[in-house]
Amino acid sequence: MKKVNTNIFLIGIVISLFVQCNYRTPSNTRFSKVCDIEIPKNIEVIKDEYQDMWQDYAIEYEIKLTIESQEKLIESIRKSKFYNPNIFINGPYTDDMFIEIDNFRAVWAKTESGYKFRNEWGRDLYSASVDTVLRIAKFRESHD
Numbered sequence: 602m603k604k605v606n607t608n609i610f611l612i613g614i615v616i617s618l619f620v621q622c623n624y625r626t627p628s629n630t631r632f633s634k635v636c637d638i639e640i641p642k643n644i645e646v647i648k649d650e651y652q653d654m655w656q657d658y659a660i661e662y663e664i665k666l667t668i669e670s671q672e673k674l675i676e677s678i679r680k681s682k683f684y685n686p687n688i689f690i691n692g693p694y695t696d697d698m699f700i701e702i703d704n705f706r707a708v709w710a711k712t713e714s715g716y717k718f719r720n721e722w723g724r725d726l727y728s729a730s731v732d733t734v735l736r737i738a739k740f741r742e743s744h745d
C-alpha cells in the first residue's frame with residue numbers, strides 16, 4: 602500500500618511541474634524568425650499576450666523602441682528576405698506584392714508611417730507594423 606501511495610504522490614508532483622511550465626516560444630523569438638528580422642534588445646515590452654481559443658490562438662506582441670533600437674530594426678527589415686523595396690503600401694495587399702521563400706509568401710513594405718509585414722492568407726496569419734513616428738512595433742500571430 603505504501604508503494605502505491607508513493608507512486609501516486611510522485612505522479613502528482615510530475616503533473617504539477619508540467620502544468621507550471623510554459624512551453625510557448627518567446628514572442629520576440631517567434632516574430633524574429635517568421636518575419637526574418639532581428640528584434641533589438643533595448644526595447645520596452647508594452648504587450649505580450651497569448652489568447653487561447655481551444656484549437657485557435659492569437660499572440661499579440663507590442664514594443665516601444667528607442668531611436669537606436671528603431672534604427673537597428675529598420676536596418677534588419679531592409680535586410681529581410683521578405684523586404685520588397687519596390688512596394689509602398691497605402692491600401693490593400695495584392696498578390697504581386699508577396700515574396701515566396703520555402704512555400705511561405707510574405708512581404709515587408711514601406712508605408713507612410715513606417716513598415717508593414719504580412720504573409721499570404723492561410724491558417725496561420727502573421728502581421729507586423731513598425732510606426733517610425735511613434736517608435737512602436739506591433740506583431741500579431743493568429744491560427745484559425
